[in-house]
Amino acid sequence: MAHRNFKKEDFVQDESGQYKIEFQKGNIGEGSDLIVERQKEDGEYETLxxxxxRHEENIFIFWSEPFDGRVIFDE
Incomplete structure (x- = not known):
């Protein structure tokens, strides 16, 4: 399985107050097997x-606050 790391600075707050991060389908695939993990202070990851x-060629991940983490996907 492959992954893409992201930083909390990559999140953007939307009109509802939630934070979202955007990926292109071409960068992480189109499969439904996406796993989102948040990096804890000790460097380990926890699954969220x-x-x-999904909208057109984009995939959006929403959360209540920005965080450092990664999205895991099939190549």
Whole structure:
């Protein structure tokens, strides 16, 4: 499985107050097997049940606050 790291600075706050990060389908694939993990202070990762939405060629991940983490996907 492949992954893409992201930083909390990559998140953008939307009109509802939630934070979202955007990926292109071409960068992480189109599969439904996306796993979102948040990096803890000790460097380990924990799995989140984040809201994921797809629109055209984009995939959006929503969470209540920005965080450092990664998205895991099939190549």
């Amino acid at each position: 049940q984040a809201e994921i939405k």
